[in-house]
Amino acid sequence: MKRALSVTREENFPEWYQAVVDQADLAETSPVRGCMIIKPWGWGVWELVQQALDKRIKETGHENCYFPLFIPMSFIAQEASHVEGFAKEMAVVTHHRLKTVDGKLVVDPTSELEEPLVVRPTSETIIGDAFRRWIASYRDLPVLVNQWANVVRWEMRTRLFLRTTEFLWQEGHTAHATKEDALEETLKMLEVYRVLAEDILAMPVMVGEKPENERFPGADSTFSIEAMMQDGKALQAGTSHYLGQNFAKAQNIRFQSATGELEYCHTTSWGVSTRLIGGVIMTHGDDDGLRLPPRIAPKQIVIVPMLREKPEDAELLAYCEKLKSELDQLTAFGLPVRAHLDKKPVRSANKRWDWLRRGAPILLEIGPRDMAGDNVTLIRRDKLRDGDKVISTGFAREKFLSHAPGLLAEIQQNLFDEAKARLDGNIRSDLKDFDAIAAFFGAATDDDAQQGFRGWVRAPWARPSGADLEAIEVRLKALKLTLRNVPVGQGPASGVCVFTGRPAVEDIIIARAY
Incomplete structure (x- = not known):
């Protein structure tokens, strides 16, 4: 199935970012x-x-x-x-008043402030x-x-x-x-x-x-x-x-x-x-849009009734209203669950993708057969696809209600674990001189989309200052690199500073940055 966004992270990360902001509204x-x-x-x-x-x-x-x-x-x-x-x-701010001259508003030059603000x-x-x-x-x-x-x-x-x-x-x-x-x-x-x-x-x-x-x-x-x-x-x-x-x-x-x-x-x-x-x-975010951690999702569980403009729609809506009322009685992370019933007169497939792009953690699609079997069909935003196929899972309504807070907590943890694995797995600590660091990051380019993934470097550092630090800044700037921070809780330093060759006193993080 085609991805929801027109551009992927790998193709053009800056354009993908803007697409997520737009599509997630x-x-x-x-x-x-x-x-x-x-x-x-x-x-x-x-x-x-x-x-x-x-x-x-x-x-x-x-x-x-x-x-x-x-x-x-x-x-x-x-x-x-x-x-x-x-x-x-x-x-x-240097002036405090406008006036009309020949039908146009202009700054009144006589209204200059005694002290600029x-x-x-x-x-x-x-x-x-x-x-x-x-x-x-x-x-x-x-x-x-x-x-x-x-x-x-x-x-x-x-x-x-x-x-x-x-x-x-x-x-x-x-x-x-x-x-x-x-x-x-x-x-x-x-x-x-x-x-x-x-x-x-x-x-x-x-x-x-x-x-x-x-x-x-x-x-x-x-x-x-x-x-x-x-x-x-x-x-x-x-x-x-x-x-x-x-x-x-x-x-x-x-x-x-x-x-x-x-x-x-x-x-x-x-x-x-x-x-x-x-x-x-x-x-x-992924190539289908935003994925929100449930703790900061304005709507944590969105119910999408599959309306067909038929008399049975009233009964289906009543079933969904009851489900929302039951969800409203639950708590997750110590707060009431934020459930939402989408009644808009829009095709259910369009509503589904609207909420998936926005990053709602759990989407419930409810059709006449779900209602007849007292079931719900669940889509988890953190685990949306298996290859090109969107994953949906059927639950008995009572079972889902008992599991909903735990599912939200599981999604929250899953998103953290995924990001933590990325962080821990992409910090190089084996580059011991500046030439090796420069080779790892490669030449800088003005086109962020062509820069490619590099990750970070953790390197020995001697806390240089003054002219030495200014010279280091020049070298880093040529590669669009910056010194990020010196991680807390370090053990004894070892090796020599990658910039000065002096004995290191600690490690420092080097990266390209926003």
């Missing part, structure tokens, strides 16, 4: 260049990701709040390395200004806040969910009395992100610390979770930053210690974004 481009409209199915996925993460953020003691979209230019300018890191991406690229500076007012004593610490917001980073090359000018995210910001407390917070939230990625998104990740050249602008340390996509590239799926006292010193965030001394706070920030949906697509 997740999002579309907007009239504003680089921005996207998230459609109801895509928003439903994001809501479930958001709810799962928000619950865990609150369980770790953080409170939600909100800060302005507009940030005074002077705030941004207070932290030099922060400005340098974001300068090329900032959108700036930056449209939020991230909120360290404006939140730091609030921390300065909120914190006076050690008794006020720690301050643990989070906000769900949109941000703007002006992008030249955009791709829905993965890299857009405006995107949605959460950003946590905290202030602490000591470096130890702040580092503990940084790593605690990194673990929250790992759990989100692996347990909720079924997306296995490599947890580690970013090298110096990949740190968040103004941070002392940056940690990340990195996921392997089906084209072998890495996706940075979340970051957590120990900011040291850099922002505190720039914005005078101080507290009086128990001994009466004035000290600067140690601060952190951490965030994930709608980029996670792009990661889910590229981790789990």
Whole structure:
């Protein structure tokens, strides 16, 4: 049977990705260049990701709040390395009024702002200004806040969910009395992100610390979770930053210690974004469209009655309504099962493929013979085909109802296991010099579709810095390679650094990336 998408992952991965976004009805481009409209199915996925993460953020003691979209230019300018890191991406508001000239709307030149406003690229500076007012004593610490917001980073090359000018995210910001407390917070939230990625998104990740050249602008340390996509590239799926006292010193965030001394706070920030949906697509999608882990599927079980515009349709619909009502009483993953009955007056075959492309985990096709035998016909989205044949399985209705929560859990685990096998099986650790690494990845090309699958390399690393690190960046950039992170929990280092020939202190992940 022909695949549901017109392009396969192997033929052209970027085109396949866009086809999945389109066919799964997740999002579309907007009239504003680089921005996207998230459609109801895509928003439903994001809501479930958001709810799962928000619950865990609150369980770790953080409170939600909100800060302005507009940030005074002077705030941004207070932290030099922060400005340098974001300068090329900032959108700036300079005027506050329009006027009509010869029937056309134009910017009123007399409405120039006294101080330009930056449209939020991230909120360290404006939140730091609030921390300065909120914190006076050690008794006020720690301050643990989070906000769900949109941000703007002006992008030249955009791709829905993965890299857009405006995107949605959460950003946590905290202030602490000591470096130890702040580092503990940084790593605690990194673990929250790992759990989100692996347990909720079924997306296995490599947890580690970013090298110096990949740190968040103004941070002392940056940690990340990195996921392997089906084209072998890495996706940075979340970051957590120990900011040291850099922002505190720039914005005078101080507290009086128990001994009466004035000290600067140690601060952190951490965030994930709608980029996670792009990661889910590229981790789990197949040549028939999206495959959603049941935990983030807006509809986990979809019932498609095979209507024929005959009098018997009323009886069949009643049978399906009863089945949906029974499913609504069940729970999976500690929450009510999300069942949906598709009553649209559309051919059942078309409805079937619509839901399969969207990635609904379980599809139930119910016809007159199923109803007569008190049965259901089940299609699992994670195991859709045997070769070219779509696999469907008959179940007695009562048996299916008793097995439905377990089937959803099995699908969730199966998607994770499949992705974990891909990650574990495609990290080379036997390449001991840069020439071997360059040969493994091959020459870089501007055509992503022709790049081919390579996977990652795990190589000995000596933590070079300064001019040495800059020279390494140049060599890597020529091959479109990046240093991803230094995996946590490593044993003693061995061998020599693949870049410098010095004794290695740890291993680092090297990959092409989004």
